[in-house]
Each structure stands twice: as structure tokens, then as C-alpha cells.
Amino acid sequence: xxxxxxxxxxxxxxxxxxxxxxxxxxxxxxxxxxxxxQHPNKGLQLLLKYTSAATLVKGINGFEAEFKKSETxxxxxxxxxxxxxxxEYFCVVSDSGGYQKVTFGTGTKLQVIP
Amino acid sequence: GAGVSxxxxxxxxxxxxxxxxxxxPISGHTALxxxxxxxxxxxxxxxxxxxxxxxxxSGLPNDRFFxxxxxxSVSTLKIQxxxxxxxxxxxCASSSSGGQGGEQFFGPGTRLTVL
Numbered sequence: 001x002x003x004x005x006x007x008x009x010x011x012x013x014x015x016x017x018x019x020x021x022x023x024x025x026x027x028x029x030x031x032x033x034x035x036x037x038q039h040p041n042k043g044l045q046l047l048l049k050y051t052s053a054a055t056l057v058k059g060i061n062g063f064e065a066e067f068k069k070s071e072t073x074x075x076x077x078x079x080x081x082x083x084x085x086x087x088e089y090f091c092v093v094s095d096s097g098g099y100q101k102v103t104f105g106t107g108t109k110l111q112v113i114p
Numbered sequence: 115g116a117g118v119s120x121x122x123x124x125x126x127x128x129x130x131x132x133x134x135x136x137x138x139p140i141s142g143h144t145a146l147x148x149x150x151x152x153x154x155x156x157x158x159x160x161x162x163x164x165x166x167x168x169x170x171x172s173g174l175p176n177d178r179f180f181x182x183x184x185x186x187s188v189s190t191l192k193i194q195x196x197x198x199x200x201x202x203x204x205x206c207a208s209s210s211s212g213g214q215g216g217e218q219f220f221g222p223g224t225r226l227t228v229l
């Protein structure tokens with residue numbers, strides 16, 4: 001069984017300050033983990049993914065995430081928030097079950113204050 | 115190249131009616147997924163196709179929901195006797211393979227409103 005918990009439903013940061021969006025997962029196998037972003041009235045876009053290679057994963061738009069097996073975490077970070085980062089972010093987990101049935105978290109809405 | 119497209123973008127129907135939602139995946143993608151996203155929630159898995167066959171339909175909520183992909187490309191999600199609780203955004207995604215780690219590319223969704 002797989003599940004994912006996004007610890008914050010809303011995060012508010014000032015422009016230019018660091019972003020931290022938290023995600024914890026549960027998986028029976030070696031998981032793949034993803035972060036997706038959803039801008040208002042836009043489709044979901046992949047930010048980055050972890051698939052058992054390097055534990056520190058770099059994605060688009062300056063985002064990165066670190067896979068920590070001991071903590072079952074996959075937190076998303078960015079050193080400096082930009083106004084265009086305001087969106088909803090989803091952490092996603094997939095068990096190594098032979099195909100990519102994924103489970104989405106409930107999402108974290110990021111607000112960037114000018 | 116074209117991404118995943120979904121039609122219609124919006125569908126308003128009355129309780130008890132039948133609706134069909136269409137998904138055109140990226141050309142050549144063998145895997146196709148349907149999700150449902152209710153307001154304030156993350157997408158919820160409904161069904162997964164590998165080619166023409168439904169490899170996993172465990173997410174379909176009940177027998178009013180059915181999906182087909184007869185030629186291994188376009189897919190249609192069919193909902194019979196719609197209920198107000200079916201109102202949501204229905205998302206389709208495709209992937210070049212069904213293996214773990216393959217990126218899913220999402221369409222813009224169909225917003226279904228059942229009055």
C-alpha cells in the first residue's frame with residue numbers, strides 16, 4: 001500500500017525568501033516520488049521526480065527535493081521564491097508494483113507575498 | 115507536438131443523465147490514466163490502460179463508471195445516471211510506458227457539473 005501526506009495545506013512566503021513544502025510518504029516497496037505543480041486553470045506539470053538514483057533531485061524553475069528514506073520524507077525546496085511560483089503543489093508516490101499507479105497528496109497551496 | 119487533450123473542457127448535465135468524457139493522449143503513449151479531482155483535493159486514481167486493456171480499474175467508484183480505449187489511443191470515460199456527487203474535474207494522463215518512474219503528462223481536464 002502507498003500513501004502520501006502533505007503536512008501543510010497552505011504555505012505563505014515573501015518573495016525572495018526560501019520555500020519549504022513538506023511531504024511524507026508510506027510505501028511497501030521502493031517508491032518513486034514526484035512533485036507536480038498546478039497553476040490556476042492549468043494542467044498539472046511535473047516539477048521533478050525521484051526513481052532510486054541520486055537522493056537529491058533537481059527540477060525545473062529552481063526547485064529541488066531530497067529523498068530521505070530514514071525519515072520517509074521528500075520535501076520540496078527552493079532558495080528564493082518568485083511571484084510566479086504561487087500555485088498548488090502535489091507530492092505523489094508510486095510503489096514499484098510493475099506499473100505507475102500513483103497516489104497524490106492533498107496538495108499545498110503556496111502563496112507568495114510581494 | 116500536441117499534448118494530452120480532453121473534450122469537452124466543461125460539461126453541465128442534470129442528475130440522472132449519461133455523459134461521455136474524451137481523452138486524446140500523446141501520440142505513441144501506450145499508458146493512459148483517468149483521475150478525478152474534487153474541489154480542494156488531490157487527483158484520485160480511477161483507471162489505468164496499457165494499450166487497449168484496462169490493467170487496473172480499482173479506482174472506479176461504482177458500476178456507473180466505465181472507460182474504454184478500443185484502439186489503444188483515444189479513451190472515453192462514461193458515467194451513467196450521474197449524481198451531484200460526481201461533480202469534479204476529470205483528468206486524463208498518458209505515459210510512454212507503464213513502468214515505474216515514467217512521467218505522466220496531464221491534460222487540462224474536463225470540469226463536470228451535475229445539477
